[in-house]
Amino acid sequence: MNNLKHLLTRPLRAVPNSLVIFVLIIALIGFADSTYLVIEHYQGVIPPCSIIGGCELVLTSVYASIIGIPVSLLGAIYYFIILVGAFAYLDTKKTEILKWAMLFTVFGILASLWFVFLQVFIIKSYCVYCLGSVMTSTILFVTACVVFKKYKVNDQISMIQ
Amino acid sequence: MNTKHIIFWIFFLLILALIVWGLAVAMNKAPKVGPGIGTPSEATSTDHILGPANVPVTIIEYSDFQCPACALYYPIIERLTKEASTTVRFVYRHFPLFPLPHKNSIFAAQASEAASKQGKFWDMYKLLFENQTVWQDSNTASAIFEGYAESLNLDMTAYKKDFGSAEIKARIQRDRDEGDTLGVNSTPTFFVNGKVIVNPQGYEQFKALIDATASGGAK
Numbered sequence: 001m002n003n004l005k006h007l008l009t010r011p012l013r014a015v016p017n018s019l020v021i022f023v024l025i026i027a028l029i030g031f032a033d034s035t036y037l038v039i040e041h042y043q044g045v046i047p048p049c050s051i052i053g054g055c056e057l058v059l060t061s062v063y064a065s066i067i068g069i070p071v072s073l074l075g076a077i078y079y080f081i082i083l084v085g086a087f088a089y090l091d092t093k094k095t096e097i098l099k100w101a102m103l104f105t106v107f108g109i110l111a112s113l114w115f116v117f118l119q120v121f122i123i124k125s126y127c128v129y130c131l132g133s134v135m136t137s138t139i140l141f142v143t144a145c146v147v148f149k150k151y152k153v154n155d156q157i158s159m160i161q
Numbered sequence: 162m163n164t165k166h167i168i169f170w171i172f173f174l175l176i177l178a179l180i181v182w183g184l185a186v187a188m189n190k191a192p193k194v195g196p197g198i199g200t201p202s203e204a205t206s207t208d209h210i211l212g213p214a215n216v217p218v219t220i221i222e223y224s225d226f227q228c229p230a231c232a233l234y235y236p237i238i239e240r241l242t243k244e245a246s247t248t249v250r251f252v253y254r255h256f257p258l259f260p261l262p263h264k265n266s267i268f269a270a271q272a273s274e275a276a277s278k279q280g281k282f283w284d285m286y287k288l289l290f291e292n293q294t295v296w297q298d299s300n301t302a303s304a305i306f307e308g309y310a311e312s313l314n315l316d317m318t319a320y321k322k323d324f325g326s327a328e329i330k331a332r333i334q335r336d337r338d339e340g341d342t343l344g345v346n347s348t349p350t351f352f353v354n355g356k357v358i359v360n361p362q363g364y365e366q367f368k369a370l371i372d373a374t375a376s377g378g379a380k
Contacts, residue, residue, distance in 0.1 A: 028176075028180070031177070031180065032180050032184065035180065035181055035184055036184055036188070039181075039184055039185050039188055040188065043188065045362065047230060048228075048230045048347040048348060048349065048350075048360060049225060049228035049229065049230050049231065049258055049262070049263070049347055049348045049349075050258075050346060050347040051258060051346045051347065060229055080177070083173075083177070087169075087170075087173045090169075091166060091169050091170070124298070125262050126262075
């Protein structure tokens with residue numbers, strides 16, 4: 001609990017632009033991937049069955065929507081929030097914004113774990129677009145861990161401040 | 162907020178809008194079939210054909226009994242062959258996505274071929290699609306298909322013998338091999354008068370396509 005409080009209250013040092021641009025690129029890929037599925041959903045496309053996998057089984061399963069909202073739309077909103085956070089940091093250089101955007105990646109990794117579990121154990125089919133999103137959200141989470149590990153203000157500096 | 166910030170954010174929102182717009186346009190325009198899909202062979206007496214021979218439009222479907230999308234098109238095809246029976250005939254060809262993602266697809270195809278040996282291909286075809294959710298995940302699908310065969314009053318000794326016969330397996334493989342050669346990589350893949358089509362969204366779109374082909378006088 002203390003660790004969590006520490007994580008939430010401890011400021012970050014300036015993070016290099018290159019790392020933030022990397023986050024932006026990964027989040028953009030995730031955003032495009034999710035948006036593709038959102039458009040397909042609202043176009044009412046009947047996904048064909050493909051040699052390479054079972055997208056149709058995943059996308060037509062009961063787990064593809066939560067109270068009528070396609071999970072792909074939730075995914076697109078998630079990536080949008082990360083994009084706004086990273087872009088706002090590039091604009092303002094306020095590390096607090098980047099910190100909250102990076103903390104938000106926890107939701108992405110938790111959702112990804114849930115969807116991998118569903119695909120492996122419940123639906124028993126895999127959708128390449130969903131796995132793509134699992135990959136981008138995992139990269140974002142790992143990058144967030146790197147940011148918190150490498151760019152946290154250490155305790156002594158924090159106390160001086 | 163100064164001008165620089167405003168331009169910065171407009172640029173950001175423009176990129177996102179461009180992605181969404183680009184995807185929407187590309188998905189509307191791009192055919193949902195791969196490039197270079199070939200022309201299937203003419204329907205012969207060894208094919209499963211529904212409808213008269215002397216009609217202007219022939220639909221050939223490469224299909225998989227375990228594919229949910231094929232099951233969604235099944236009633237559309239049923240309606241088309243009934244309501245446009247003077248313009249269209251339908252040819253079913255096997256393209257089982259076996260072993261993955263559809264573990265029971267090959268057994269369903271074998272059941273349909275075993276029924277076909279006794280002149281009941283289309284009856285089994287109906288039962289397989291209409292009950293797809295019952296058997297798709299089953300570990301005893303073959304036993305379920307035997308139940309369907311019994312309900313069709315098939316000679317069960319012959320059915321069981323045919324079900325696993327090399328002849329039937331070769332028959333299914335022939336369709337699958339031709340599909341592979343054509344470049345079919347998903348099901349259902351429809352060909353109308355030898356040309357691959359983008360899967361129509363619903364009956365009305367399919368019927369309009371058939372009518373246009375029929376009035377075009379092709380074949």
